Amino acid sequence: MSNDLKLPPKSDFSNWYTEVLFRTAIVDKRITDSRGFYGYPPYGAQILSLLEDLFISELKNTGHFPIRTPTVIPETLLEIEKEHAEGFAPEVWTITHGRDNKELNIKKVLRPTGETIIYSLFSYWVRSHADLPLKIFEVRSVFRAEPNKAVFPLMRTHEFYWIEAHDVQENLSQANKQVSEDIEIFEEVIRNKVGLPFKRLKRPEWDKFAGAIYTCAYDVPLPDGKVLQIGTTHNLGQNFSKAFDIKYEDDDGELKYAYQTCFGPGISRILGAIVSIHGDDNGLILPPAIAPIQIVIIPIPKKDWDKKITEFAEKTFALLEEKFRVYLDNSEVTPGRKFYEWEEKGVPLRVEIGSREVEANKIMLVKRFNREKIKIDFEDMNEKIQEVIDHYPEELLNNVNVELKIDSAVSYDEIIELVEKNTHLIEIPFCDNDDCVEFLKDELNVKVRGVPLFEHGETSVQECEDIATKRAKDKTCIICNERKAKRMIYIARQY
Amino acid sequence: MSNDLKLPPKSDFSNWYTEVLFRTAIVDKRITDSRGFYGYPPYGAQILSLLEDLFISELKNTGHFPIRTPTVIPETLLEIEKEHAEGFAPEVWTITHGRDNKELNIKKVLRPTGETIIYSLFSYWVRSHADLPLKIFEVRSVFRAEPNKAVFPLMRTHEFYWIEAHDVQENLSQANKQVSEDIEIFEEVIRNKVGLPFKRLKRPEWDKFAGAIYTCAYDVPLPDGKVLQIGTTHNLGQNFSKAFDIKYEDDDGELKYAYQTCFGPGISRILGAIVSIHGDDNGLILPPAIAPIQIVIIPIPKKDWDKKITEFAEKTFALLEEKFRVYLDNSEVTPGRKFYEWEEKGVPLRVEIGSREVEANKIMLVKRFNREKIKIDFEDMNEKIQEVIDHYPEELLNNVNVELKIDSAVSYDEIIELVEKNTHLIEIPFCDNDDCVEFLKDELNVKVRGVPLFEHGETSVQECEDIATKRAKDKTCIICNERKAKRMIYIARQY
Structure with missing residues (x-):
């Protein structure tokens, strides 16, 4: 294999990170005149969707419903919540011209987050205590005009993906309970499904979200010793309900300002963290839950055995396909080259099939993250691999390449x-x-x-x-x- | 029931349409200073997602992979394809200011469609004939600065939802074949899954998409005699590959410009068409494939039977839940009021459970679109309802409220x-x-x-x-x- 195929070592983090994203087709930066706005080829786009699905599933299970609201909002909305507007003002992209290049009377901005637009709708949707708790989420991209020098793929970009959940409650104690639910959702996805170490922290007063009574944040460790915030939950108290007039009639017919919370898992950043924390000198390591290909089958050719090996590989593929996202690599290159390429892509499990496997009616399973080999009977395959996949996030977490120090x-x-x-x-x-x-x-x-x-x-x-x-x-x-x-x-x- | 609960009759199409969208929580127009940008509450957002899923599934089955590209693109990209830029110029929202309100050197625009940004990436992604056909799709919202007076929910808005598929082929005959595949996908979703009548038309030369060699469009009939375009497929020939330098090396090592097609099902408009064509004086009629609730169970109370009826309803719910999106309406209002409300919401099937049903161990199934009643044995329920659901789109199509004249x-x-x-x-x-x-x-x-x-x-x-x-x-x-x-x-x- 020629040397130019080698990735930079992970110790050279910044180069390793951008190179691994590019080579494995997660991020493509080559958009002219558009620094900070990236393309996500199929591999990256599929991973992002699978990651979103993990949160969507938890949010639905906890009674949240999807909504959709505009990308573009009038500047006047940001002005309603002055504190909030001041929080984002320098980072906002502004649209000044519309049809036929005519200047707009009321400028529009690309939403940096959803509070103002969603809460202006909540003021209509919330009427009585019977409407509460109101629990919604939106899956979308948002926009921040970050300084160009700060731009870094997935971690700090002009357009990034996230999910925002917004909840309306009757009182502060319910709002606090919602904060705990958000923390549990984060725990379930980030620790139990994708195996990332993280720390939950209550941000200091001077660093909380403008308009919140307090902010909980989720920080992960990066290889260079820095931490990265990958999500937040804000308890907004009645600050926004007062600014946006979100009132409900209680049991006694009295009108009261509602309490609110919001929760934002940063999908782009979480993917950035998964790449940074799990990856190694050989490339990506993906947790099975977000791997577009969970298992790659690689036949190991041997003279006089090729037909039998091919048949056995196809039989294996047909069985695995029932339960997993699986790919049979029948291409012409050597097995060594295949190992190398699929390891770089982070495929969590590899199945090797050679003459010994055919003879014994077994498969050889290899875990990407520690190269551990497990021989499995053909008959037990789906059950045994399911067990391996179920334990994968926990094992990853116990063997992370980057520990939280x-x-x-x-x-x-x-x-x-x-x-x-x-x-x-x-x-x-x-x-x-x-x-x-x-x-x-x-x-x-x-x-x-x-x-x-x-x-x-x-x-x-x-x-x-x-x-x-x-x-x-x-x-x-x-x-x-x-x-x-x-x-x-x-x-x-x-x- | 008070009169103000009644919808306008469908013969008063424009009022009926906007009122039914609002009342059934598909679209919420109440965003201040933001005409043409709408909110989609949970009911509407769920329908939009289910509709997208129908196309995503067909696109994946035909070998397309998802990608993601920016919402915001540099104006310079539109200029590369002059013809194309001229096609959209007056309809483009322009961003002139970025961080700290500083004027941008290169203006940015909100993408009116994906060709220029996606093809600028294709110029890197396409290298050899082995890369072809390249088949991708993107699920997203796009932006057109339509004149304010033309704005109409779902049908003509400033931000709307669609899916765009972009394919790259080696030659014209493959491009033509791709056009046929797009037409089949449209047929499968629009006719077979949601039961809409439509006409496939090749647009005249002067009305084709700028930069296409020809444009196929899909038109549906509206109640007022107008037609609505709900999707297009463009055969772009080599026009864009020449503008964006998308070349591949063929078998003989020769560099050739690729051929391209693109396919755009207009998700927002398709939903507008479903509402307009299927709906009646009583409200929405949803095809089961896109109904957030496919079946609503309504207990009919009777003296001395209430406990038995409740138990039977719960048993029915538990069984149906295994296969369908089902809701048991246990609220305190009268069955008549429930019928009215769930009909307005367009729920395709209603299950009525009263004392006669409990006694006979049967359920009464009522189809929303023609109120046909079917008695079904409890034991056969899931199987029989599946049959009804499978035939629902075809029946809808044969009984449409708005025929294509x-x-x-x-x-x-x-x-x-x-x-x-x-x-x-x-x-x-x-x-x-x-x-x-x-x-x-x-x-x-x-x-x-x-x-x-x-x-x-x-x-x-x-x-x-x-x-x-x-x-x-x-x-x-x-x-x-x-x-x-x-x-x-x-x-x-x-x-």
Whole structure:
């Protein structure tokens, strides 16, 4: 095999990442005059759809219904929620001209997120307590005019895919319960289906979503020590219901402002995280749930055996096809070349069929992520492979190429040391003062990520905050070395 | 029931249509400052997804793979295909400002269709004959800056849903074969799955898609005598491959421009057509394939029987749920009110369960479109209902509320008469001259729709043209009454 076929090693993360996305046909950047807007060839588009389906299924199971709303919204809507508008203003693409190149009276913008357009409809849809909880979701792409230098495929782009779920509740306790449901959905998909390590964090006050009473975020570790936010849940309280006049009549006929939450799994970023965390020097490693091809069958030719091997491979394909997404690679190239190419594409399982397999009426199953080999009787095949697939995410999680490294620091020097060791999250006693926030950002390019959520049986977000506060008791902030620490908090470099 | 609950009669088409869409929660127009951009509540969003799924399934079965490409494209791409750009220029939304409200060097536009962005990627994806045919599709919304007065929900809007399939072939004969495949896919979904009458027409030269060598279009009849185009297939020949440099190396190592076709089922418009054609004075009538609820179970209470009826209804629900999308309406309102509401929502089948049904261990099945009643044994239920559902589209098609009325005229006066009788398509001998085209448009608001395709075993589009030419032999154009007729052609008023 010629050397130019080799991927850069994963230790050269940025080059490895863009090259693996391009070679495996997940992302195609070659769109002239359109930096930050990408094409997704069939392999990438299929993975994105399978990933969306995992969330759609969980959202439907928890009583959410799909809706569709416009991509383009009037600028006036953003202005209703001033706080919110200020949050997004610099990042918004603006449409100034319409038909016949005539300037518009009311400018339009490409939606950076769905709150304003969806809540303007909620003001009509919510009438009485019988309409609540109202639970909807939308599958779509959204737009952010990120600075061009920040653009990075899947992780930070001008148009990206996500799902947004918006829920309306009668009171704060129901809203808090919804936050827990969102967290469970995230856990089910991200940990149990695609095997990613992640940390749930309550963002600090100054970094919450504009208009939220608090923001829960989901951060994953990248190979270079940075973390990436791949989703959020915001408890919006009554802030948006007051801005958009979303009121319901309660049991006693009284009109009340509703409570709201929203949940946004970032589909593009989650795929970016899967590629970055699971992949290795040989290419992608896909969890079976999102693999367009879950199993590739590769016949190993042998003199005088070819007809028998071909027949056995076809019989195997026919049986596997009943339950799995499977591909029989009958092409003319060598088995070694096939191994190489399908490993690069991240196909989770490979079935090898040679003369020994035919003779023994068995197949050889090879797991992509650790190359473990398992001999399986032809008759038990579907059942045994189902078991392997069911355990795949858990095994992946226990063998991840990029572990979430968490540590704590008791001095500024220790922070520097840990950052140099590519520690993802560093816990410190912190005073929450602006000066210290700025200092961390300017000196170390490090941001405050918040306090961990629901790690030891806590039953509310407030309780999680209280624990972080209690643990910092009698401690001094290690940045200013002056002020009392308000809480134990995680800091990190971020994408 | 109070009168304000009644829909306008369907004879008052425009009011009936917008009211039925609103009441059944398919479309919500109440977005301030955003005429032509609509919201789709859960009922509408679910129907749109089911409709998309019908096409996605056919496209996958014919070897097409999904891709995703940007919503926003640089204006420079439209300029590459001059002819094409001229076709869309006045209808394009333009983005002039990006981050921090800075004016863009290269303006961006919201894509009115996918050719330019997808073909700029095809120029990289197509290398050798081994890559062909390349068959892809994209599911998305697109944008047209239609004049505000023309806006009409689902049928003509600023953002609408469609699927576009783009295929690349080695030669013209393969491209023509692809056109036939597209027509078959349309036939399968539109006639066999949703039971709509439609006419396949080859559009006249002056009305084909800019850049195509010919355009096939699919027109359906509306209640007011107009026709609506709900999809197109364009044979693009080598026009776009030359503009976008899409070349492949053939068997002999020679570089050749590829041939291309594209196929666009208009999802929004197809739903508009289903509502318009099948619906009646009582509301929607949905074909089972796209109904979010296929069967509604309504218990008919009777003194001393209520517990038994409830149990039987629940047993029925549990059994039906295995195979169908079913809803058990246990609410407190009267059965009459339930009948009314679920009929308005277009649920294709109703199951009534009263004391007689419990006693006989049977259910009463009622078809929405003709109210036919069928008694079915409890044990045979799933099998028998499957049969009813399988025949539903065909029955709908034979009982449509709006039939496609086609007639021919031998004089201008006859055209006027037929137009007044709301005839959808009128066949006339025609000279193709600009003056006559303009005259028809200005005097009768009638447009030339083209010649019928593949109605009598023809094997090519050219053969269909030849028949239309032959049939006009020795005839004079009935508009100018001077020039020789070039062909028999269909004219119609259109949406």
